[in-house]
Amino acid sequence: MKELSVENLLGIKYLTKSDVNLIFETADHFKEVLNRPIKKVPSLRDITIANLFFENSTRTKLSFELAEKRLSADVINFSASQSSVKKGETLIDTVNNILSMKVDIVVMRHPNVGAGVFLSKHVDAKIINAGDGTHEHPTQALLDSYSIREKLGTVKGKKIVIVGDVLHSRVALSNIFALKLQGAQVKVCGPTTLIPKHITSLGVEVETNLKKALEWCDVANVLRVQHERMDIKYFPSTREYTQLFGINKQILDNLGKKIVIMHPGPINRGVEITSDVADADQSIILNQVENGVAVRMAVIYLLAQQIKR
Numbered sequence: 001m002k003e004l005s006v007e008n009l010l011g012i013k014y015l016t017k018s019d020v021n022l023i024f025e026t027a028d029h030f031k032e033v034l035n036r037p038i039k040k041v042p043s044l045r046d047i048t049i050a051n052l053f054f055e056n057s058t059r060t061k062l063s064f065e066l067a068e069k070r071l072s073a074d075v076i077n078f079s080a081s082q083s084s085v086k087k088g089e090t091l092i093d094t095v096n097n098i099l100s101m102k103v104d105i106v107v108m109r110h111p112n113v114g115a116g117v118f119l120s121k122h123v124d125a126k127i128i129n130a131g132d133g134t135h136e137h138p139t140q141a142l143l144d145s146y147s148i149r150e151k152l153g154t155v156k157g158k159k160i161v162i163v164g165d166v167l168h169s170r171v172a173l174s175n176i177f178a179l180k181l182q183g184a185q186v187k188v189c190g191p192t193t194l195i196p197k198h199i200t201s202l203g204v205e206v207e208t209n210l211k212k213a214l215e216w217c218d219v220a221n222v223l224r225v226q227h228e229r230m231d232i233k234y235f236p237s238t239r240e241y242t243q244l245f246g247i248n249k250q251i252l253d254n255l256g257k258k259i260v261i262m263h264p265g266p267i268n269r270g271v272e273i274t275s276d277v278a279d280a281d282q283s284i285i286l287n288q289v290e291n292g293v294a295v296r297m298a299v300i301y302l303l304a305q306q307i308k309r
Contacts, residue, residue, distance in 0.1 A: 004302050008127040010116045011136040012177035024146055026298035044073040047304050050098050052108040054080040059265055060130055064107050067296035092122050099125055104307055126303045134168050140264050141174030143295040147288045148219055151260055156183035161213045164223035164272050167194045171264045176202050189213040193234040210245050221262040222273050248274040258282050
């Protein structure tokens, strides 16, 4: 049986193209399972998974938990706001206490960059990075690429523009790694203050004119403006940001072609994207959410196959 080349999913930059193809092939199988009357398989009946979320999350946490339960794994959940972390307990102590309960896989979201890598060096369990600070969000990038593949047949050769707050986005970096690995052309578009200075070293181009970016692309992946990560003002006002970088129906109608619209959520409706665009037939936002369960089932299943009993 085929196996992933990695022992943990810490970031897209650690994966090979064969890994991505294997995850997608496995996700295809699980997507078929999810459309059956009985949406559950007994694959991981002997596996226990801990979801450790040190940051708030709705979609990602629910998606992982559902994926784990569809695979018949035992699941325990941890929220930092209701834990001994508030009393000064360290990350390693917290996780080791959980592992003492015989946990096999840890799914972790953490506000600090590299938290997953750090943990993988100190605990004996498979680690899945569910988002580390502004660094990577690998399963989001995988489900985004999977959704593009599903909609357009392939990722290779497609022109993808990532629009918005690239600077604070872990989704953007993971998407760039995943899309480039699969042979897509990638541009980023947003205010210069929200574009990392060295982003072109990753093989992407920068376009600050939204109209030109949309005329170029096949797919626009629109990012949320992350006000909670901003300690200074990166643009004069939300109104000005929306005028220059918000995507509305009029802009799309004037393109003369139909592009695919994506958004990793949560959406600031009326800021980075209007409701009539988010809900349009060219939007695959809800497909992304649906595919997230199948892709996460695939990642968990493939890592679990490496656990020695």
